[in-house]
Amino acid sequence: MTQPPLIIPSAVEVAQAEKTVLANGSALYTLASDDFEVLRITFVFRAGSAVQQVPFSASTAANMLSEGTRDMTAHQIAERLDYYGSYYDVNIDRDYAYISFCTLSKFFDQTLAVARQVLLCPTFPEEELRTYCNKRKQRLAVERTKVDVEAREAFARALFGPEHPYGISAPEDAYDTLTRADVAAFYETHYTAENGFVVCSGRIGDYERQAVAALAEQLPRRKSAAETPFPAPVTQHEAFVEHPGAVQSSIRIGRLLFPRQHPDFLGMQVVASALGGYFGSRLMQNLREEHGYTYGVVAAMVNFEREGYFAVAAQVGTEVTREALREIYAEIERMRTGPLPDEEFALVKNIMIGEMMRILDGPFGIADVTIENILCGRDHTVINENIGRIRAMTPADIQHLAQKYLAREDLVTVVAGAQRP
Template sequence: MRPPRITPSEVDVQLAEKHTLANGVALYTLASEDFEVLRFSFVFRAGSAVQTVPFSASAAANLLAEGSTEHSAQQIAEQLDYYGSWYDVNIDRDYAYISFATLSKFFDHTLAVAEEILLRPAFPEAELRTYAAKRRQRLAIDRTKVDVEAREAFARALFGPRHPYGISSSEELYDSLTRRDVVEFYRRFYTAERCFVVCSGRIGDHELQALGNLAGRLPRRGVVEDPRFPAPETVHEAFVDHPGAVQSSLRLGRLLFPRQHPDFVGMQVVATALGGYFGSRLMQNLRERNGYTYGVVAAMVNFERAGYFAVATQVGTDVTRQALGEIYREIELLRTDPMPEEELALVKNMMTGEMMRILDGPFGIADVTIENILCGTDNYIIGENIRRIRSMTPDDVLKLARKYLAREDLVTVVAGPAGLGSRF
């Protein structure tokens, strides 16, 4: 007999304990004795939106471990490998995330390597030139793909080509990136004023003190003013010519608001119903009924200073117009016909289940904690968001779709072969 399905209506998520260090860095801890592992993440407000030299933000983040004042890149990598430690770098428009994970018994060794990477990177000229050449080649190859062309064109259409969230710099600018550019970016933005740390796992007094000592040594440089963001310059239709393409890449959506907005969670429900899971409306239409695509997704995307709704898919060039028509039609149905209670219940369960999956384990909780800190809140919001999701009604979905998804407000971008530009 199949066990009964249990859908939680309340979720009690561990709250991070906050410690403020002498240099002002906030250190958040999520202690757990269940596993003999530990992860600590340094989050710097050092994303590409604050760079003045193209690619300097990503270069600074990715070259941190490519040599220190004491060891070469190879020696650093060998030390991490020897202790089975995991090191990861991620950078987006707003933030750089530098993370280390280790078995508890090797914490001290891993922290010593982290200290070199974070406090004493050398940014060797030879490593920079190798990195820049590889990244230039990779970006040039990526930009031969219609999905990358559409993604970049969609950002330009939403924000404008001069906006930090919409800029697409030429890959040739990697050639003019200098070590001085990278060092200056690191000096200005990898500071105590622009950092917080989240540590999860088996954390005792020794680990807390040692990590606090490291984070407490991040230098204070004073407040660095971020570049002023121009007002978005939205274009509602854009076409990217890709001769010889056998598929078109489609992006539809519109500027909305960041995660702090009271309608963000509700619009996540709308986006999930439209294209957020395998049985969503767009998947049923474009894949199952019409065979236009292997997959389609709809989602709310969050930046620090903006957010947007987006639909993305790739279809055969011969059915581009038909696929766009079906996407518009499904969006319009959300705006005109109340969603059946059974469908909405499934969407709620899917969203709740995905949240439970993410929160399974100390590292997942740490990831959500970081996201909540960036949004100016704490883990209490998780339970509140679940309550919001569970309380959504078909009328709520209808009102949100009518308010935010009018056809005239949507931005449409197509990347594909010539001749399609006048067909949507």
């Protein structure tokens, strides 16, 4: 039986979002699609943990928006959304908070009424705040007993420094001193028209567009807080977190590089994909298939607003930690000393472009890509630019990038486990 040839698409058609600048200076982006009777409204605010002055105030403000408003209790909000089959989701990262409402088209008005309460009228009730903080403190304490969490936090500290906004890890006891005033102040400062935008996708007509615009125009205009300059990262090349009795070690290897706007970011994504971006990648074949050191290992480029980094992550048995590290270094060095075979390179490129196509399948996926492109200062023309760049790359290009950025002396290595490797 003959395998069909791999065909890498040369382009993909993606409709550009329609942008409307609202009266309060906020921006509304719409992606209309009549294929499904659903729509999603996502409000994006530059309100991530990197801009907070009080530990946990950013995540608490985002997660407590629906815990009581001027006219609705938390129970009423949850009951109303559940009754109409609507979906409410909050995501927060180092840089941004993403507040999304997904609804059937026929229940648009009812869902938007709840969205108006959540976004414009949160009260952050004291009783709910204390319950939230106690639960989060306990959850964080439990999470920090796991070697993968210890390694992840230690890796961020090693890359950026323990005082850097991207590297800091606040103690769980900081939840005890977090006040309602802290949370309300963060909300009032960062959930403003100037500090965010809205993306609406799905079945959107003139009525829905105008209604979402009317809601977004109610976001207050306030003078943004003075931006605190980011300190320069302070990188530590090796760190070990001792975890007595652990049966596994959690490994992080990588280095600080650059955010998505850098011309070499895409090429380093190809490097990361070949190393550990899919099930048959080099690291998976080595650590899992050949040696049985781990169930899984991944490599990726990670993008923040102001920084970006390359990372390899794996959990391995304590007794094979040193051997696993040696094999990871060896696979990275193999990327540097020889080009990818043509067949392997074609597979990597096909997987990457195929993943881009998968993400763009449907209005909500397109909305996610739209948000990412807005945050990077681009539009959807970058999609076909990236496809073209991936198609044009050669094995020599990828080897050159690995040589340039993945020298052994530049790598940061973090291990959390029972014994130092």
